[in-house]
Amino acid sequence: MAEPTETRSPVRYLSWLGLQQLPSLAGGVLFGSLWLLAQALMPYVLGLAIDYGVNGKDWNVLLLCALAMLVLGALQAVFAVLRHRIAVSNWMQASFRSVQLIGHKISRTGAALPRAISTGELVNTAASDATRIGQIYDLTARLSGALLSYLLVSVLIWQISWGLGLTVLVGVPVCCALLLFIIRPLQARQREQREMSGKMTAVGADTVAGLRVLRGIGGEHIFVARYRERSQDTRFSGNKVARSVATLEGTQLLVTGGFSVFFTWLGAAMALRGEISIGQLISLYGFSVFLVTPVRILSEMVSAAIRGYVGARKTIAVLATPPAFTDQGSASAPAGPAELKDSASGAVVHPGRLTAVVSADPAASAELAERLARFDDSVLTEQPVFWGGVDTRQIGLEALRERIVFSEADPQLFSGPLRELLDPAQRNSDQQIFRALENASAMDILDGLEEGLDHHVTERGRGFSGGQRQRLALSRALLTEAETLLLVEPTSAVDAHTEARIAASFQSARAGKSTLLVTASPLMLGQVDEVLLMIEGKISARGTHRELLQIPEYRAVVIRGE
Incomplete structure (x- = not known):
């Protein structure tokens, strides 16, 4: 997938997006133009039929005009179908390309993106803004046809009367210009509504993510009240947008309708003076009705462009966020198992050894593991x-x-078959998966599932308890067979008996490989080769669990963890 090269402004991004689907856009322009040109010719042919066929009593001309109108009608139907199919394709291409770019950015940016943009804002950008961006490319086909048909009608009217032709050439742009007085406040209100919607989604996402905790402390009503407040703000801003849109639609009808009445009155006056024929008057009336279409399409395009511009501005805010890490390294990785050293804390993970980090500040020890995994340069x-x-x-x-794998304290489980969740790369047999589940004391979870490894896991593993999710995540980490495995509180949500079984099998499960455990559990600490005591972000002592129990600071942490 091509990376966006233009994220400096919404216009540049929208232009880049259009260039990615240039062939389909050209097809939409072609069929959209032919569709409206066929419509524009209908009043002209009808006028010829009345003047030369009916009034002139030339049945051959009348038949020829009737056939011409039949052909034009058939062409309209064919080109309308083709235009619509390509227009929807253009819409979907632009929308899904934006969604893909956002998804790719989220997966590659790391911790920098959540710090810059809230989760709710990201959801709104991918779900709502991408669709609004796509609508611009849907309307390009009709807009091009509207402009060409407007020029064709102006030429045909000029042939009837240069004065009326000049009226059309000047009058239609004036009608469009009058709508700008309403479009500008509409743009500001749509931007406000988009901001409100993003804040509401952010509150909703935060509430859902912490719903279990909120219920535990009885605080869900506070977040519900916050969401209700944000929802009302969004509704009121949406009402303002709706009023502007309604005003725009009403003004559009008033302006175009007034112009049509004025134009038809001019034509009728000329017919009464004998300056034009009856057929030409009927053609002029048909043209006046048809000209409402280009003005309406232009109005829709401007409205869609405003929404798309706001959406593009939000999208490039995501795409322009610098990543927390880059992939520009040219040095070779160590040929074999090697020492992993953090210069900030002095922690060292020796090859083939099971190491644990203990700290009174769990966040500090978790940050150590994240530094070792290189999530933020x-x-x-x-x-x-x-x-x-x-x-x-x-x-x-x-x-x-590939060689250094990190597993966080709050594991993320994705929806899909359990087998794919545990072994995304599909490199292990079922027996190897069973062995990893056994080492993580998670076979009871599998035994409780009727479909076994084919069980469909719901989003974020909501069908499992916190302890079950943690054990499944540990099984997934063990199945990677990583040279160095970094585990943050892998047993914090399991009971003591389960933790004892995990601790008993951990040495054999990671034999010969480097492992760093961030934990304060005495059961796990008793099984490791070396324990590092971290105080105020620095490693202050090393030794076995039994040796470090002589240090008061260490004993205070692990006894509290029992």
Whole structure:
């Protein structure tokens, strides 16, 4: 998928997006133009039929004109279908390309994106703004046809009367200009409504994400009240937009209707003076009715362009967010298992050893694991992490992610078959998956599922308890067979008996491989080769669990964790 090269402004992004689907846009312009040109010719042919066929009593001309109108009608039907199909394709291409770009950006940006843009704003951008952007490319086919048909009608009217032709050439742009007085406040109100909608979605996303905690402390009513307040603000701003849209639609009808009446009155006056024929008068009336269509299409296009511009501005805000890490390293990864060292804290993960980090500040020890996994290059600028003596920022991400795997305290489980969730790369047999589940004391979860590994996991694993999700995530981490595995509180949500079984099998499960555990559990600490005590972000002591129990600061943390 092509990366957007123009994220400096909404107009540049929309132009780049259009260039990505240029062939289909050209097809839409072609069929949209032919569709409206066929409509524009209908009044002209009808006027010829009346003047030369009916009044002239020439039945051959009348028959020829009737056939011409039949052909024009058939062409309108064919071109309308083709135009609509391509227009919808253009809409979907632009919308889904924007969604793909946003999804790709989310997966590649890391921790920098949530810090810059809220979850609700991201959801709104992908779900709503992308659709609004696509609508611009839907209307391009009709807009091009409207402009060409307007010019054709002006030429045909000029042939009847240069004065009326001049009236059309000047009058239609004036009608469109009058609508600008309403469009400008509409743009401001749509921007306001979009901001309100983003805030409402953000509150809703936060509430859903923390619903279990909120119910536990009895605080859900506070967030419900906040959501209700945001919802009302969004509704009121939406009402303002609706009033502007209604005013625009009404003014459009008033202006175009007034112009049509004025234009027809001029033609009727000329017919009474004998300056034009009856057939020409009927053609002029048909042209006046038809000219409402280009003005309406232009009005729709302007309205869609405003919404698309606002959506594009939100989209490029996401796409322009600098990533937390880059993949420009040229150094080679260590040929084999190597020491992983954090210069900020002094922590060292030795090859083939099971290491644990204990801290009175759980956030500090979790940040250590995140630094070792290289999720944010900005924190490594002054105090880098070295892998085999090489700065991890100089190593390609593919090699780094393949050999150093990080599993967070709150695991993310995606919807789909359980087998794919546990083994996304599909590199392990069912027996290997069973072994990993056994090492994570998670076989009871599998036994409770009728479909076994084919069980469909719901979004974020909501069908499982917190402890079950944690054990499934641990099984997934073990199945990676990573050279270095970084685990943050892998057993914090399980009971003591389950944790004891996990601790008993952990040494054998990770034999010969490097593992860093961020935990304060005595059961897990008793099984590791080395424990690192972190105080105020620095490693202050090393040793076994039994040796470090002599240190008061260490004992206070692990006894509290029992």
